[in-house]
Amino acid sequence: MRIFVGxxxxxxxxxxxxxxxxxxxxxxxxxxxxxxxxxxxxxxARLADGAxxxxxxxxxxxxxxxxxxxxxxxxxxxxxxxLVTRGSGGRGYAPPDAPTPxxxxxxxxxxxxxPGGLHLxxxxxxxxxxxxxxxxxxxxxxxxxxxxxxxxxAGADEGLMRDIAGDVVSATSAxxxxxxxxxxxxxxxxxxxxxxxxxxxxxxxxxxxxxxxAPDDVERADAVFLCNAVxxxxxxxGVGARAFAPHxxxxxxxxILARLHPAFPTETP
Amino acid sequence: MRIFVGxxxxxxxxxxxxxxxxxxxxxxxxxxxxxxxxxxxxxxARLADGAxxxxxxxxxxxxxxxxxxxxxxxxxxxxxxxLVTRGSGGRGYAPPDAPTPxxxxxxxxxxxxxPGGLHLxxxxxxxxxxxxxxxxxxxxxxxxxxxxxxxxxAGADEGLMRDIAGDVVSATSAxxxxxxxxxxxxxxxxxxxxxxxxxxxxxxxxxxxxxxxAPDDVERADAVFLCNAVxxxxxxxGVGARAFAPHxxxxxxxxILARLHPAFPTETP
Numbered sequence: 057m058r059i060f061v062g063x064x065x066x067x068x069x070x071x072x073x074x075x076x077x078x079x080x081x082x083x084x085x086x087x088x089x090x091x092x093x094x095x096x097x098x099x100x101a102r103l104a105d106g107a108x109x110x111x112x113x114x115x116x117x118x119x120x121x122x123x124x125x126x127x128x129x130x131x132x133x134x135x136x137x138x139l140v141t142r143g144s145g146g147r148g149y150a151p152p153d154a155p156t157p158x159x160x161x162x163x164x165x166x167x168x169x170x171p172g173g174l175h176l177x178x179x180x181x182x183x184x185x186x187x188x189x190x191x192x193x194x195x196x197x198x199x200x201x202x203x204x205x206x207x208x209x210a211g212a213d214e215g216l217m218r219d220i221a222g223d224v225v226s227a228t229s230a231x232x233x234x235x236x237x238x239x240x241x242x243x244x245x246x247x248x249x250x251x252x253x254x255x256x257x258x259x260x261x262x263x264x265x266x267x268x269x270a271p272d273d274v275e276r277a278d279a280v281f282l283c284n285a286v287x288x289x290x291x292x293x294g295v296g297a298r299a300f301a302p303h304x305x306x307x308x309x310x311x312i313l314a315r316l317h318p319a320f321p322t323e324t325p
Numbered sequence: 326m327r328i329f330v331g332x333x334x335x336x337x338x339x340x341x342x343x344x345x346x347x348x349x350x351x352x353x354x355x356x357x358x359x360x361x362x363x364x365x366x367x368x369x370a371r372l373a374d375g376a377x378x379x380x381x382x383x384x385x386x387x388x389x390x391x392x393x394x395x396x397x398x399x400x401x402x403x404x405x406x407x408l409v410t411r412g413s414g415g416r417g418y419a420p421p422d423a424p425t426p427x428x429x430x431x432x433x434x435x436x437x438x439x440p441g442g443l444h445l446x447x448x449x450x451x452x453x454x455x456x457x458x459x460x461x462x463x464x465x466x467x468x469x470x471x472x473x474x475x476x477x478x479a480g481a482d483e484g485l486m487r488d489i490a491g492d493v494v495s496a497t498s499a500x501x502x503x504x505x506x507x508x509x510x511x512x513x514x515x516x517x518x519x520x521x522x523x524x525x526x527x528x529x530x531x532x533x534x535x536x537x538x539a540p541d542d543v544e545r546a547d548a549v550f551l552c553n554a555v556x557x558x559x560x561x562x563g564v565g566a567r568a569f570a571p572h573x574x575x576x577x578x579x580x581i582l583a584r585l586h587p588a589f590p591t592e593t594p
Contacts, residue, residue: 069340079467160340185489198347198379229417
């Protein structure tokens with residue numbers, strides 16, 4: 057773990073940090089391949105978009121990249137997390153006029169594979185509709201915490217979340233793709249949800265379409281997978297009571313993804 | 326500032342804190358009067374309710390009270406903030422099975438009085454509807470940060486927030502009371518908003534009623550005030566384009582509040 061306030065490395069996060077107080081920050085979790093971060097540019101672009109929308113200052117981009125590479129020296133695979141907060145602030149919601157960002161880099165092991173495919177639970181916790189925050193990977197994540205707790209309690213691998221209107225949005229930490237009539241569909245993230253970096257790559261590469269999906273649409277689909285930038289494509293073998301058999305279109309999608317990011321396996325792991 | 330992990334005082338917040346990462350925490354801001362916290366029990370009750378709903382562990386109550394009093398030794402007036410997080414956690418939303426709370430106590434000066442009354446801005450930032458979090462003083466506060474920024478940019482003292490449906494809920498850091506037909510009304514906080522400790526005291530003491538309010542209801546009211554547990558009752562002299570003259574019912578409310586908490590002045594400051 058390396059912690060910075062502006063350009064300066066520090067030993068600890070200042071206790072008046074605004075992400076600690078208000079979740080006033082953004083984060084990225086990135087898959088590392090042989091000491092490199094193939095999708096760095098896409099992650100940084102999403103971070104910059106979030107910073108612009110929230111009015112946060114970003115760390116110096118070359119420094120952030122260099123420190124990331126330094127932390128990954130050794131060349132292993134794994135996961136890099138970058139958390140950027142609005143920095144220190146006084147009591148009260150008003151952001152400081154000229155904030156200095158606090159940022160944290162941490163390295164984590166690659167997640168375990170899910171060779172048997174995932175069983176998904178329909179979470180009762182809904183995603184609230186907030187267009188001003190939709191798409192961002194911000195640090196207000198209590199809904200995901202509550203939903204994930206539900207999925208764990210149900211003995212499922214992940215949980216599917218609906219919005220207040222009842223439309224399906226995503227899993228707690230992954231986007232959702234469903235195969236309908238030979239075309240992959242994924243829910244829009246304009247009212248809530250996260251605009252995943254892997255989702256964006258797959259939308260283009262699979263010629264997928266954004267579509268609002270009801271729970272029935274998911275359960276009646278020909279195939280379902282989850283995806284994120286850390287784990288790639290995760291086959292789904294069950295959604296609630298519905299079982300899904302292996303489908304060649306998921307293998308096709310995995311092969312296409314493997315060409316876009318060398319850390320993700322071509323074959324079902 | 327004093328920082329604790331469980332019962333143990335520490336020098337810094339662990340960098341893997343879940344409120345830093347996800348806003349996975351709760352807080353209370355309390356008005357201090359001559360070294361005492363008259364509403365401690367009400368604040369602790371709300372904190373305990375929030376902890377139960379989110380599944381957070383609380384600090385030991387006698388220790389938290391004793392440490393608060395120790396921090397306030399000297400007998401001045403001011404503000405005490407208590408922030409309780411779910412504590413350290415790994416990467417990912419799933420809460421740890423047996424979390425140890427991290428908690429921070431900080432002392433702040435009493436806020437400046439607002440002798441002329443407040444001018445309020447109608448914020449464009451809406452409060453999303455999330456019944457599972459409504460009422461709680463949790464650490465997912467990006468909506469309030471964005472709304473407060475709007476109010477500052479508009480040159481207003483505070484901002485009024487509506488929910489997605491258009492109903493008025495509260496200011497960014499205070500509850501709202503409006504006088505209609507001789508009765509005080511305040512919006513419910515069942516879909517969003519914070520169940521303020523001062524609000525609860527005033528609901529009972531003023532025989533006020535909860536009612537959903539449209540923006541027109543606020544602008545056509547006979548009188549309007551904001552309240553919170555740090556500043557007490559704050560008279561409002563303008564909402565958008567509508568000006569409000571001083572109203573004796575606000576002075577009556579302030580006298581009633583002064584009997585409930587000795588730090589709040591009887592007279593308009």
